[in-house]
Amino acid sequence: MSRTHPLVRAALAVLTGSALLAGLASIAPPAAAVPALPATRSAAPATLPGDGVNVTGEPFRGTTANGEVRGYVDAHSHLMSWEGFGGSVLCGKSFDPHGIEAALRDCDDHGKDGSLAWFENFTSKGTPFGTHDTTGWPTFKDWPSQQSRTHQQAYYTWLERSWRAGQRVLVNQLVSNRTLCEIYPLKKYPCDEMGSIRLQAQRTYELQDLVDKENGGPGKGWFRVVRDAAEARRVIEQGKLAVVLGVETSEPFGCRQVGGLPLCTKAQIDQGLDEMKRLGVSSMFLCHKFDNALCGVRFDSGTTGVIMNAGNFIGSGRFWQADTCTRPEHDNPITPSNDLTALLAGPLARLRPLGITLPLYPKAPHCNINGLTDLGAYTVQGMMKRQMIVEIDHMSVKAADRTLSLLEAAKYPGVISGHSWMDGGYAPRVYRLGGMITSYGHRADGFVEDWRQAKKAHGEGFFGFGYGLDANGLGPLPPARPDNGSNPLRYPFPSPFDDAVTLDRQRTGERTWDVNKEGVANYGLVPDWIADMRTISGDEIITDLGRGAEAYLRMWERAASS
Secondary structure (H helix, E strand, O other), rough: OOOOOOOHHHHHHHOOHHHHHHHHHHOOOOOOOOOOOOOOHOOOOOOOOOOOOOOOOOOOOOOOOOOOOOOOHHHHHHOOOEEEEEEEOOOOOOOOOOOOHHOOOOOOOOOOOOOOHHHHHHEEEEEOOOOOOEEEOOOOOOOOOOOOOOOOOOOHHHHHHHHOOOEEEEEEEEEHHHHHHHHHHOOOOOOHHHHHHHHHHHHHHHHHHHHHHHHOOOOOOOEEEEEOHHHHHHHHHHOOOEEEEEEEEEEEEHHOOOOEEEEOHHHHHHHHHHHHHHHHHEEOOOOOOOOOEEEEEOOOOOHHHHHHHHHHHHHHOOOOOOOOOOOOOEEEEOEEEHHHHHHHHHHOOOHHOOOOOOOOOOOOOEEOOOEEEEHHHHHHHHHHHHHOEEEEEOOOHHHHHHHHHHHHHOOOOEEOOOOOOOHHHHHHHHHHHEEEEEEOOHHHHHHHHHHHHHHHHHHHHHHHHHEEOOOOOOOOOOOOOOOOOOOOOOOOEEOOOEEEEEEEEEEOOOOEEHHHHOOOOHHHHHHHHHHHOOOOOOOHHHHHHHHHHHHHOOOOHHHHHO
């Protein structure tokens, strides 16, 4: 974009090691008006030969003998993020009314051999240089894959495979980031985050219409957007997937902070929360990746942290600010942090009141000096008033501590840590409130360990667990177990949650995937990943995952009655 500030181009070129980024930033076309997809009600059928789910048997419906729903829960994925970040970062769509060939295409700007896909190469390989097969449907030679970050991971028939195996809740996080959108040189849409949220909500309802059309008409499809716990329970009892709309964005309602000053008001927050409820949003983050007018964030570490810190500066005029923690809970460590920076950190801290910050930090463990602001506290109270679920991940420990205190004072159980971005020390407080914790989608053996730790923190009483796969979240999916040669998942296999359902290797077009070799290459291999957990840890984890939907509904129901 020709108006891109030179600092943006220079900072990102240095941080990624790619002079190409700086060059592209000066030639990108201006943002276009937001287009609509063709109406799904008049579309051609999207299910074409070769994109079958390879599942036999009717999915379970009704309840167990004691009246509980049964099924597993994904508390954090992004079905529509292909429309986020300006609409050009992710390649492929979760659906297209013209079918799978139109949906599962590579980005045109990747070139014929993927050599121009500098962002994909950087995020998946650590270098802006590389190649990949760009054909997509029907061969899928190189993508989707467990490691590819910018290719579609959750085409809707892949999600259907997971639903047929036993998934009953999906929290579809509507996501965007203004700073990333402005930095990325190619874009279809303006960088307004709330405009992107509205568009992604629209796309979610369009997918619901498409699935309905394929299954006999309005209300008959397996993909159902739900607005409250009672509706979700009815949907799950019908054997369908309850889709909860969430929001994970860096500047909700425009609540940006520049030079320490908030750029939103209480009136804007109220208007924004009311609009989210009208859209059907039930769960929301207050901050994500960058400090904003509502709360300070839990840092990213390593190279990603360096890049995010630059983004924090570009968006707010300030680098992250951290002190050495004096509390047991802490944020992720950030760099640079060594003897020299520790020596300088004290004098530099005195410059903070003047608005001067430098990315030099004391010794770890680190705590973001920014917590929940007064506007953030007002937002939490507004969410409780509207019976929304508070997403506590991505908050700094200082912000999380105050948020939990507000929830505890109100005895409000509507809180969740959905994908492992909360300090584990807060788990007992979340569980005492009646909230829920689900783990990021790790390798099967690592996920099993997360489950054990969560169950220990939970203690006695009804316990259900789940995952936050973060599909289409610019991160990797769970890899294959390195030691599975002697104890592999054997195909075909019965669903871990429903003996009446059998799954064989997933096939899409000309490509067949095997979780033993490729891990979770796309959302359709989630059931295989879960079944693989049973091969290494037995049935107890399957029981707890099968209680995930019931645990989520109980948390939501308690919040509605608070």
